[in-house]
Amino acid sequence: MSRQALYDGWTLRAAHGAEVPAEIAGRAVPATVPGCVHTDLLDAGLIPDPYLDDNELALAWIGRTDWTYQTTFRPPPGDHDRVDLVCAGLDTVATVTVNGVEVGRTANMHRGYRFDVRPLLRDGDNDLVVAFDSAYRYAEAQQQRLGDRPNAYPEPFHFIRKMACNFGWDWGPTLVTAGIWQEIGLHAWSTARLATVRPLVTMDGGDGRVEVHVEVERAVDVPLTVRAAVAGVRADVVVPAGRRTAVLTLTVREPALWWPRGYGDQTRHPIHVTLHAPDGDTVDTWSHRIGFRSVRLDTTPDEHGTPFSLSVNDVPVFVRGVNWIPDDVFPNRVTRDRLTERFDQAVGANVNLLRVWGGGRYESTDFYDLADERGLLVQQDFLFACAAYPEEEPFATEVAAEAAEQVTRLTPHPSLVLWTGNNENIWGWHDWDWQQPLDGRTWGRGYYLDVLPRIVGDLDPTRPYWPGSPWSGTEAIHPNDPAHGTTHIWDVWNTDDYTRYREYVPRFVAEFGYQAPPAYATLRRALSDEPLAHDSPGMAHHQKAADGDAKLQRGLDAHLPAPADFDDWHYLTQLNQARAIQLGVEHFRSHRDVCAGTIVWQLNDCWPVTSWSAVDGDGRRKPLWYALRHAYADRLLTVQPRDGGLALVAVNDSGTPWRASSSVTRVAVSGESRAKNSFDLDVPAYSAVVLALPADLARPDDGRREVLVAEAGDTAERALWFFAEDRDVHWPAAEWDATVEPYDGGQRVRVTARTVLRDLTLFPDRLDPSASVDKALVTLLPGESATFTVRAATPLDPAALIARPVLRCVNDIR
Numbered sequence: 001m002s003r004q005a006l007y008d009g010w011t012l013r014a015a016h017g018a019e020v021p022a023e024i025a026g027r028a029v030p031a032t033v034p035g036c037v038h039t040d041l042l043d044a045g046l047i048p049d050p051y052l053d054d055n056e057l058a059l060a061w062i063g064r065t066d067w068t069y070q071t072t073f074r075p076p077p078g079d080h081d082r083v084d085l086v087c088a089g090l091d092t093v094a095t096v097t098v099n100g101v102e103v104g105r106t107a108n109m110h111r112g113y114r115f116d117v118r119p120l121l122r123d124g125d126n127d128l129v130v131a132f133d134s135a136y137r138y139a140e141a142q143q144q145r146l147g148d149r150p151n152a153y154p155e156p157f158h159f160i161r162k163m164a165c166n167f168g169w170d171w172g173p174t175l176v177t178a179g180i181w182q183e184i185g186l187h188a189w190s191t192a193r194l195a196t197v198r199p200l201v202t203m204d205g206g207d208g209r210v211e212v213h214v215e216v217e218r219a220v221d222v223p224l225t226v227r228a229a230v231a232g233v234r235a236d237v238v239v240p241a242g243r244r245t246a247v248l249t250l251t252v253r254e255p256a257l258w259w260p261r262g263y264g265d266q267t268r269h270p271i272h273v274t275l276h277a278p279d280g281d282t283v284d285t286w287s288h289r290i291g292f293r294s295v296r297l298d299t300t301p302d303e304h305g306t307p308f309s310l311s312v313n314d315v316p317v318f319v320r321g322v323n324w325i326p327d328d329v330f331p332n333r334v335t336r337d338r339l340t341e342r343f344d345q346a347v348g349a350n351v352n353l354l355r356v357w358g359g360g361r362y363e364s365t366d367f368y369d370l371a372d373e374r375g376l377l378v379q380q381d382f383l384f385a386c387a388a389y390p391e392e393e394p395f396a397t398e399v400a401a402e403a404a405e406q407v408t409r410l411t412p413h414p415s416l417v418l419w420t421g422n423n424e425n426i427w428g429w430h431d432w433d434w435q436q437p438l439d440g441r442t443w444g445r446g447y448y449l450d451v452l453p454r455i456v457g458d459l460d461p462t463r464p465y466w467p468g469s470p471w472s473g474t475e476a477i478h479p480n481d482p483a484h485g486t487t488h489i490w491d492v493w494n495t496d497d498y499t500r501y502r503e504y505v506p507r508f509v510a511e512f513g514y515q516a517p518p519a520y521a522t523l524r525r526a527l528s529d530e531p532l533a534h535d536s537p538g539m540a541h542h543q544k545a546a547d548g549d550a551k552l553q554r555g556l557d558a559h560l561p562a563p564a565d566f567d568d569w570h571y572l573t574q575l576n577q578a579r580a581i582q583l584g585v586e587h588f589r590s591h592r593d594v595c596a597g598t599i600v601w602q603l604n605d606c607w608p609v610t611s612w613s614a615v616d617g618d619g620r621r622k623p624l625w626y627a628l629r630h631a632y633a634d635r636l637l638t639v640q641p642r643d644g645g646l647a648l649v650a651v652n653d654s655g656t657p658w659r660a661s662s663s664v665t666r667v668a669v670s671g672e673s674r675a676k677n678s679f680d681l682d683v684p685a686y687s688a689v690v691l692a693l694p695a696d697l698a699r700p701d702d703g704r705r706e707v708l709v710a711e712a713g714d715t716a717e718r719a720l721w722f723f724a725e726d727r728d729v730h731w732p733a734a735e736w737d738a739t740v741e742p743y744d745g746g747q748r749v750r751v752t753a754r755t756v757l758r759d760l761t762l763f764p765d766r767l768d769p770s771a772s773v774d775k776a777l778v779t780l781l782p783g784e785s786a787t788f789t790v791r792a793a794t795p796l797d798p799a800a801l802i803a804r805p806v807l808r809c810v811n812d813i814r
Contacts, residue, residue: 139155424469650681
């Protein structure tokens with residue numbers, strides 16, 4: 001057996017077309033495999049960077065052009081029963097030929113293909129051609145053949161099994177890709193091979209049980225032996241001639257368990273499977289790492305409706321999640337190192353779950369391996385989003401094959417705890433005026449309520465399946481009813497102020513979000529606008545949400561002083577995003593007896609854009625990231641409205657009781673204490689306590705000049721409650737003293753407040769794009785100090801570090 005990667009010597013050509021630039025038409029362009037057309041053209045200097053300014057628009061022709069990849073290869077040495085051409089991912093509508101003979105056609109980016117090419121091979125050089133038809137032409141032909149179906153955007157993404165957000169989204173560019181986007185190579189083998197290995201891990205009391213389901217492909221019909229080993233336990237089984245499947249069961253006594261981060265260790269155990277010929281020779285091997293853990297989803301109706309509560313190893317986990325979108329439009333640029341950085345940012349923000357959203361892709365092996373390693377739970381959507389999807393052929397067969405392949409591929413990963421049928425499609429059918437234009441045509445219901453649950457049930461019964469996000473648990477109840485199952489809350493961003501989050505006490509919030517622009521350095525790299533303004537051409541092009549700027553302005557008007565210039569606008573919109581999500585998360589967590597989790601939209605971006613992300617398209621943390629770190633902390637103090645008054649809520653998501661002395665003080669913004677009370681906190685593990693505040697704290701003398709400060713020593717970050725909006729508070733002009741000192745790898749900025757400083761934030765990327773800071777959104781009362789640690793490639797100008805627009809607070813708005 002041998003495997004031979006085919007990564008070298010590729011060239012790329014565009015088919016002739018009216019829109020193909022003259023300098024590209026007919027030209028052989030060096031191609032990187034895995035890769036895609038856009039990155040190859042970019043590397044060759046033939047197109048501008050599609051992420052800059054409005055270059056995206058000038059490159060629309062790429063998605064409407066046919067492309068041909070070509071290389072030569074030499075066959076693997078030796079005499080083999082089979083030589084397969086294995087294509088892990090072709091994007092998307094491809095015809096594959098070897099030495100001029102067609103060996104297969106593909107029309108699904110989300111699955112792999114294998115073609116027997118041994119009869120076609122010759123000594124010396126062999127020609128391999130992968131010709132890609134325009135994804136647009138294919139999708140539009142299917143749309144015309146089957147009849148149109150409604151969707152969220154005027155693009156035919158639901159008529160092709162391809163990453164939907166390639167066709168543009170309210171945070172993404174329209175860059176319709178083509179190419180050999182995953183590994184391609186030759187697999188030479190004899191006798192038989194392991195076609196699939198599916199380890200299903202369950203717990204039986206304290207013992208671990210692994211059912212290893214094996215499927216073999218044969219070149220000859222002889223008895224075979226399969227052996228499996230994990231954690232010192234071994235088993236083998238004979239697969240008789242004529243049979244293709246086998247199951248091996250291994251029981252491991254009291255194995256070390258795999259836990260989500262914050263609940264225990266992420267212990268993984270190597271598992272090895274080997275396939276043997278009748279003479280005992282090993283003909284194939286398969287290895288992975290698995291984790292022993294159980295997963296349970298509680299949806300038993302109660303007095304509040306229908307819960308959606310996830311338990312791992314019989315311990316309920318309050319989900320502190322973020323939604324994940326593809327980290328780049330061009331997947332070949334998402335390396336393991338890049339994913340590691342993004343995962344570290346998620347962990348740094350106290351996140352414990354990533355939801356892989358249904359308009360993107362099934363992520364790379366590196367993604368799930370990093371999730372396993374770091375204890376980040378994964379909710380995996382099947383790839384359907386914001387549209388009515390046809391269930392006719394060829395889509396019915398493709399969807400079933402894609403789902404079976406991906407469920408099988410991901411079974412070994414303990415981090416994967418939930419499969420979800422789609423994003424917002426059942427909700428769309430109910431509420432988005434789809435039913436009349438559909439006029440009885442299929443829209444995906446059969447996938448979500450029949451095909452996908454059957455495939456998950458057959459191939460991976462160890463994990464729960466949920467038909468959609470949102471979904472109430474039954475067709476008898478509206479799919480987005482917050483009292484039942486999962487809900488998405490988008491009225492806040494679209495029509496209402498973010499304080500409306502407090503009107504919801506949902507069972508589980510799977511999406512909610514608020515927009516802000518990316519970091520200043522990201523904008524300056526991506527846009528050539530001079531001057532940069534909230535409505536300058538580049539900024540407008542990189543705002544994809546409908547009426548996005550108007551919604552940002554509505555939020556500013558409701559809460560904050562009017563910005564005097566772009567620097568103010570940039571700071572205040574980022575601040576408002578952070579406040580909106582912090583308010584929502586803290587409110588939902590304070591009701592953890594009813595609400596079992598929140599998944600913020602969204603962690604990351606795929607390019608530089610104004611969006612709902614906490615980490616922008618260049619990987620820079622927005623103020624929202626720091627707010628998430630606070631709101632998702634294991635131990636959270638928060639002041640919340642309750643029963644016409646205010647309450648101190650202490651939330652403990654750690655595994656040990658939280659016992660501490662706490663105090664709540666009503667303080668004038670000038671620094672004088674007006675009232676104070678002390679409380680003894682005794683919060684059991686994985687729970688919350690609510691302490692009503694007395695009237696002398698909850699009722700200010702003058703709400704425009706006072707704030708509540710709740711503290712519990714060093715056991716949790718303090719909580720603040722302002723009685724009035726910033727636009728109405730009588731803020732003093734901001735005054736502070738600051739020092740800048742060097743330290744190994746950066747500088748420390750110490751700020752001492754002479755007046756109250758509201759949401760003090762340092763933006764060192766304005767001075768050096770490489771610079772970052774350890775904290776943000778710090779409110780100081782007179783006499784208090786904070787130290788910011790800045791890291792940068794070279795020392796930054798100390799005077800600039802402590803001056804506007806680098807160092808900002810709300811009450812320095814002029």
